[in-house]
Amino acid sequence: AQSVAQPEDQVNVAEGNPLTVKCTYSVSGNPYLFWYVQYPNRGLQFLLKYITGDNLVKGSYGFEAEFNKSQTSFHLKKPSALVSDSALYFCAVRMRGGGGNKLTFGTGTQLKVEL
Amino acid sequence: EPEVTQTPSHQVTQMGQEVILRCVPISNHLYFYWYRQILGQKVEFLVSFYNNEISEKSEIFDDQFSVERPDGSNFTLKIRSTKLEDSAMYFCASASPRGLANTGELFFGEGSRLTVL
Numbered sequence: 001a002q003s004v005a006q007p008e009d010q011v012n013v014a015e016g017n018p019l020t021v022k023c024t025y026s027v028s029g030n031p032y033l034f035w036y037v038q039y040p041n042r043g044l045q046f047l048l049k050y051i052t053g054d055n056l057v058k059g060s061y062g063f064e065a066e067f068n069k070s071q072t073s074f075h076l077k078k079p080s081a082l083v084s085d086s087a088l089y090f091c092a093v094r095m096r097g098g099g100g101n102k103l104t105f106g107t108g109t110q111l112k113v114e115l
Numbered sequence: 116e117p118e119v120t121q122t123p124s125h126q127v128t129q130m131g132q133e134v135i136l137r138c139v140p141i142s143n144h145l146y147f148y149w150y151r152q153i154l155g156q157k158v159e160f161l162v163s164f165y166n167n168e169i170s171e172k173s174e175i176f177d178d179q180f181s182v183e184r185p186d187g188s189n190f191t192l193k194i195r196s197t198k199l200e201d202s203a204m205y206f207c208a209s210a211s212p213r214g215l216a217n218t219g220e221l222f223f224g225e226g227s228r229l230t231v232l
Contacts, residue, residue: 044158051219094219
């Protein structure tokens, strides 16, 4: 079985400060890892993914995430937060190969960036 | 850029009524999915569909739910007799064989909000 944990329901950051949204996962073997963002009353928008290779992946809107295999983590980061980054962020995992094609999502972390 | 489209964007229905949510996946995609998100909660997998049959379903996807690909473009989710607890945002997603093999990425629609009264 695969699972994702996002330990923080909400993260508050001042604009211009760095932000981190935490994610840990549990899956057999090597995973595909994703971050999706959801703005109010909108669908899920793909932000970035880790497939293989470099542990630091860069995505849309200046976001990046670091894959740490020993800690089974995939934290989302941004060096300088913007008010417009305020949204709900979901981490997701999918097994490679067998086990189906479904994504398993975390519970989401509400990011609030304030002036 | 191709996208997944869903209709209706919002539907209000009475408990016990049948509801059909429609999705038009990206045209060259062959894997289709429905997820739901109860207000303020996590996004939950319902069902995946490939080659005109269900490939996987969750425990949420009981006999009240069904999916269909009635033609070459639409992918529908039917709830036979809605319950209050079916109120949620329902997301359709699709993926290409190559996309799944290379990146595992799913493309999501904007969702259909279902309100059961």
